[in-house]
Amino acid sequence: MSKANLLDRRQVVSTLLADRKDVVAIGGLGASTNDMCAAGDHARNFYLWGGMGGAAMIGLGLALAQPKLPVLVITGDGEMLMGLGSLATIGLQKPANLSIAVLDNEAYGETGGQTSHTSAAADLVGVARACGIKDSQSISTMAEVEAFSTAVHDVSAGPRFANMKIDSASLERILPTRDGTYILNRIRGDLGFQPI
Amino acid sequence: MHAHADAADTAPNWPDDIFATLQRFDVRQVPYVPDAGHSKLIQRVLASSTMRGIPLTTEEEGVALLAGAWAGGQRGVLLMQSSGVGNCINMLSLIPILRFPFLTLVTMRGEWGEFNPWQVPMGSTTQGVFELSGVQVLRASNAAEVPAVLEAAASQAYNALTPTAVLLSQRLIGAKVFTK
Numbered sequence: 001m002s003k004a005n006l007l008d009r010r011q012v013v014s015t016l017l018a019d020r021k022d023v024v025a026i027g028g029l030g031a032s033t034n035d036m037c038a039a040g041d042h043a044r045n046f047y048l049w050g051g052m053g054g055a056a057m058i059g060l061g062l063a064l065a066q067p068k069l070p071v072l073v074i075t076g077d078g079e080m081l082m083g084l085g086s087l088a089t090i091g092l093q094k095p096a097n098l099s100i101a102v103l104d105n106e107a108y109g110e111t112g113g114q115t116s117h118t119s120a121a122a123d124l125v126g127v128a129r130a131c132g133i134k135d136s137q138s139i140s141t142m143a144e145v146e147a148f149s150t151a152v153h154d155v156s157a158g159p160r161f162a163n164m165k166i167d168s169a170s171l172e173r174i175l176p177t178r179d180g181t182y183i184l185n186r187i188r189g190d191l192g193f194q195p196i
Numbered sequence: 197m198h199a200h201a202d203a204a205d206t207a208p209n210w211p212d213d214i215f216a217t218l219q220r221f222d223v224r225q226v227p228y229v230p231d232a233g234h235s236k237l238i239q240r241v242l243a244s245s246t247m248r249g250i251p252l253t254t255e256e257e258g259v260a261l262l263a264g265a266w267a268g269g270q271r272g273v274l275l276m277q278s279s280g281v282g283n284c285i286n287m288l289s290l291i292p293i294l295r296f297p298f299l300t301l302v303t304m305r306g307e308w309g310e311f312n313p314w315q316v317p318m319g320s321t322t323q324g325v326f327e328l329s330g331v332q333v334l335r336a337s338n339a340a341e342v343p344a345v346l347e348a349a350a351s352q353a354y355n356a357l358t359p360t361a362v363l364l365s366q367r368l369i370g371a372k373v374f375t376k
Binding site for chain 2: 024026050054058060062064068083088180182187196
């Protein structure tokens with residue numbers, strides 16, 4: 001059941017992407033990728049349907065390749081927990097244009113809602129900060145989401161990390177394309193890269 | 197430390213050959229897990245002005261990183277040891293799905309005079325794991341063949357989008373020895 005006073009995931013993601021300009025957004029395996037699609041399909045959306053735990057590292061590779069471009073990873077608590085080491089790798093590289101937003105419902109929503117480690121023990125903000133990502137914060141209001149959404153465009157002050165407590169309501173799935181080659185080549189094309 | 201099996205390899209320059217090939221193919225991102233066999237190449241990468249060496253906490257991070265690098269227009273190469281290949285298996289699924297250029301250089305353990313039995317299971321299955329995952333495998337067993345093998349591997353990985361692993365054999369690197 002949904003707890004009171006928690007953020008609505010679709011509203012959060014819509015706000016993060018509302019005025020996205022040139023942002024490249026990577027969605028983690030699971031509902032966060034659906035949320036990105038629900039906010040509107042976009043040539044710069046990188047939807048993950050597999051490779052769980054890899055979203056933040058895809059974001060790092062992209063951010064290092066395109067240092068002037070804002071790169072925003074939007075993923076879930078389960079996906080982030082599987083790639084905790086990547087926070088240490090990102091903390092070491094310190095890509096100033098990379099932002100990570102975790103939609104934390106303390107549950108594995110895709111697989112039946114089993115509770116995740118963030119429900120009782122794991123503090124992702126603490127982990128990110130301890131890994132060297134100084135700008136790490138916990139977000140619980142839409143005003144804070146809006147401020148984070150603005151900060152994403154500052155490509156000189158990252159990396160930044162935000163853990164957003166969302167409610168665990170199960171929403172209608174808005175499924176994006178699952179053709180990986182199309183997804184990746186569409187982003188490359190939008191960035192001006194030709195096919196091989 | 198490493199004991200070198202072949203006298204000609206006592207001052208190996210094959211890592212320099214690898215570096216030169218990677219430079220010629222405009223490789224920019226070099227994720228790696230620290231490894232004795234790759235130590236000279238890692239030093240060259242970290243001293244390079246065009247390549248970025250990126251230490252990982254686990255090898256699978258490197259597979260995802262290279263997908264992102266390619267989305268952003270850069271080529272990369274993943275440096276690891278045979279024991280790390282097993283850590284990558286699910287993330288290797290990104291390669292055929294996203295069809296990005298994938299090249300990895302793997303220093304081998306668990307063969308040619310290995311003293312540590314714990315290295316043998318993964319060393320023995322490294323090639324099979326790659327092949328089952330859709331990654332072609334080339335091998336370099338002596339220093340003289342490194343340039344040609346690297347050239348072939350980089351060419352097919354970057355020009356033909358053929359995922360490729362180069363196994364740098366323990367005979368090339370020298371079996372690891374521990375002295376008390």
